[in-house]
Amino acid sequence: MLHSNSLQPYAGELSVEIQSAIQEISQYFEIPNPKVLILDKRRIVVPVTYKVSLPNMGAVDGINIGEEEPMLIQLSLNKYPHTAPFILSDRKDFPRAWLSHLYFTTDDEPARLCLVRNSPHEWFATIKMRDFLDVGGQWLYKAATGQLDEDGAEFDPTRLEGNISSKHIYRYDLINEVVSENQRFVSDLPAALFVGGQLLKAGDIYAYQTNAAVPFIAFEIVHNAIVRLSKEEDQDHGANPVFTFVFWDPDSAIDDLYLTSRPKNYGQLKMFFSLRGIDLHQALLKFEGLGAITRLGLPIIFAIKRPRKVIGYKGNYEFINFLIISPTGGIGALDDSDEIWLQSHIEPFSKNIASYLSARKQTPATLYIGAGSLGSKLILHDARSGNLEIGICDDGKMLPHNLTRHELFADQLGQNKAQALADIIRQFYSADNTAKIAAIKSSAIYLDSEFQHYQRIVDTTASVQVMNFLLSKQLPANIRYYKAEIADEGALGLFYAEGYDRNPRMDDLVNLACFYATKNEKLRTWRMNDAQREVTSLNVGLGCSSTTSVMADDILSFHGGIFSRILSKAVTQDSADMSGIVAVSSLDETKGFPxxxxxxxxxxxxxxxxxxxxxxxxxxxxxxxxxxxxxNCKQYAPKETGGVLIGIANYKTKTIHVFDIISEPQGSHGTCSGFVRGTLGLPAEIDAIKKVTGDVIGYIGEWHTHPMNLKRLSARDEETIAELVELNRTVPIPTCALIVTPDELLVYVQE
Incomplete structure (x- = not known):
């Protein structure tokens, strides 16, 4: 019996594209006058016959595939060629139950071949009709020779098609564990009860989600909580709580046949369950009597035990999802003709999925200090990569002008930024434990014991106060301090990472970046621009203003993306050999395109x-x-030599950073008993350094040698230092004298 025997010829007009497709089909199968039949009001089919090369002994395992297979090429009247054609079996007795790679269709529909795992429409957009028809022939050959399952060690799941109402979100391993261990809600019914919700957007249901199993002993508590929530009609919970009902074969029998008959109504669904040893109607009445049916939408999952691991996860159970829209009269009012819906199923977003899709394996616990525009981007990059150990420290609130570049939106205005970001991350990972997503709604300078919970600190505040505070803290040995900032009105991004045992330290790196302006053109441009730039103040309210940068969100996002990638790579550094990092990202638009x-x-x-x-x-x-x-000490011995130190001093941390030296300026003279440092050309040389570093790096002290190994200041040294102290206080800078002996450096600093 053929489906085409009951189809009527199509007599309407055909588009040029469909006429061309029919001509290609005619040529491929050598059919002079192909029939065009009506499948339904939107689709037509062309009957064809595929010649199948069978093994000498016939199809493998006795599967009923013949040397000639009548098939139907389906075309959409309105959407072809933008939607793909499909290949259907014309046979009503096609052995669909024994073959994978078929869509789950109803009894009265032709079996539909699944030719590609991904979107058939995207696939067809890249190939010709002849190539498409070739793949259909290959499918039939593989079916006859037992080669359809390319993943031979795994079972290919059912392809859902048609009458799909919504998605059902749940963790496969969660359902698999309950079913595999036969964890029944009541002993006489092969079923379990799960709690979840109808997920809402703008009041409409867009998906169902199943979150956790409910054992009978906990049912009353969960049920009462759901009833209580249901009565809060004025509250927007974003979801309506529901129970999900999971059934499985009472004998845990293995089923190696593919699903071929999709139930269209409640009567057919009852038959589907009855064939598997379950009286669905009586089971639902029992659940209703317990008070487990609280909504009109009843999500039902049937678990089928397969002979092998199912493709896509680690379990042997395949899950088929149905949705019953129960009448207001309850289960007893359900009629056999009431329509039944399929639900497609998908795993919830989880740490494992995020890590896999981001190709990121290591996600150390990270404390972010600063949840502003830049911080928010790094925080969410990290969270979306699967890191569920994130602390966010910020005492600021989301203000209207923050909408320009911040990752938060208008519905978070007025909220603490750290708390709002933490809440968003928890919403991402509804199926995971998010207890270690922490919001710290205070200034960073109050942090103390919190540091012991993290392996990374990422500072995006651009605050010298915060940096000085972190420099003063005795951080745990396993923690690494990173800092990120945007410079030169978005032209540069600067990222720093401390080295092993906090050496180089953060202030070393930040000041070193300024010194590198003497060697790097991009850094030089930044420092010279910075020295001339006026701070931009944005009025955010009467009597107050906010210092901020004028910069587009896409510029900030560019640098944020680079910083995020550096963070992901930095964790792979071997800790014992871990050097510090200064990374510079540049976006130059001075010549037009970036x-x-x-x-x-x-x-x-x-x-x-x-x-x-x-x-x-x-x-x-x-x-x-x-x-x-x-x-130098060795080279000039026995005479003394010397010069000046180039660097910067920080009175708050009582630290002098030295990045370079100038040896024996013109006019210098050394003897075996002393050294007189010359000054000819020295001011101009130092001024040049100050200019290219934006007046940050300059003269910071003196150095000279004691080749005779005098490990202290000489009387003349003390006199010179006393003179310099008075002179340097007018700048002001501390007075630093560095003594170089043959084997040691000795430093003396006075304010």
Whole structure:
């Protein structure tokens, strides 16, 4: 019996595209005058016959595939060629129950071949009709020779098609565990009860979600909570609580046949369950008597035990989702003719899915300090990559002008930024434990014990106060401090990462970036622009203003994306050999269209010297300077030599950073008993450094050698320092004298 025997010829007009398709079908199958039949008001079919090359002994496993298979090529009257054609079996006795890669259709519909796992429409957009027809022939050959299942060790799940009402979101492993362990709600029924919800948007149901199993002992508590929520009609919960009913074969029998008959109404659904040993109607009446049916929409899942692991997850159960729209009269009022809907199923967004799709395996616990525009982007990048150990510290609220660049939206105006971002992340991961997503609604300077919970600190505040505070803290040994900021009105992004054992330290790196302006053109442009730039103040209310940058959101997002990628790669550094990082992302639009680039500078540990005079000051020398000084001492011995130190001082942290030295300026003279530093050309040389670094880096002290190994200040040294102290206080800078012996550096600092 053929489906085409009952179809009527199509006599209407055909588009040029469909006429061309029919001509190609005619040529492919060598049919001079192909029939065009009406499948329904939207689709036509062309009957064809495929010749199938069978094995000598016939089709594998006795599957009823013949040498000639009558098929139907289906075309959409209104949408072809923008929607793909389909290939249907013309046989009413096609062995669909024994074959995979078929859509789940009703008894009166022709079996529909699934030729591609992804969208058939996208696939067809890239191929010709002849290629499409070739794949149909290959499908039949594979069916006859037992090669349809390319994943031989896994079972291919049912392809759902037609009458799909909505999505049903749940974790496959959650349902699989309950069914595999036969965790029945009541002992005489192969069924479990789960709690979930109808997910709402603008009052409409857009999906169902199943979250957790409800054992009988906990049912009353859960039921009462649902009833209580249901009565709060004036509250917008974003979901209506519902129960989901999961059934399985009472004997846990393995079923290796593919589903072929999709129930269209309640009577057919009861028959579907009856064939599997379950009286569905009586089961639902029992649940109704317990008070488990609280909504008109009843999501039902049937779990089918397959002979092999099902493709897509680690379990052997395949899940088919139905939705019954129960009448107001309850289950007893259901009629056999009432329509039944299928639900497509999808895993909820989870840590595992996020990590897999982001190709990110390591997501260390991270404390973000600052939840402003830049911070919000880094926080959500990290969260979307599967990190569920995130702390967010910010005491600020979302204000209207923040909408320009912030990841939060208008419905979060007035909320604390840290709390709002934490709430969003928790909503992402409704199926995961989000207890370690923490909002800290206070200033960073009050942080203390919180640090022990994290392996990374990411500071996006651009606050010197916050940086100084973090420099003063004795952080846990396993924590690494990162800092990100935008510079030069968005032209540059600067990202810093401390090295092993906090060396180089954050202030080393931030100031080093300024010094690198002496070597790097992009940094030089930034520093010189910065020295001339006026701070922009935005009026946000009567009598108050906010210092902010004029910058488009896409510029900030560009740098934020680069910073996020650096963060993901930095965790792979070996901790013992971990150097510091200064990364520069550049967006140059001075010549019209944007030109982008990134540079990464690895920074070795600084040499750290403490003041020998007990002033509490610390001098930090960039890597390599110590060796240069010791070599100078050796090279010029027995005479003394010297020069000046180039760097910057921070009175708040009592730290001097030295990035370079100038040796023996013109006019300098050294003897075996002393050194007189010359000044010829020195002011101009230092002014040039100050200019290109935006008046940040300059003269910061003196150095000279004691080749005879005098490990203290000489009387003349003390006199010179006393003179310099008075002079330097007018600048003001501390007075720093660095003594270089053959094997040691000695530093003396006075304010």
């Amino acid at each position: 030109s982008i680039s990134t540079e990464y500078i690895e920074v070795s540990a600084f040499e750290v010297l403490n003041c020998k005079a007990g002033s509490g000051w610390e001098v930090r020398l960039t890597s390599g300077i110590k060796e240069i000084l010791l070599n």
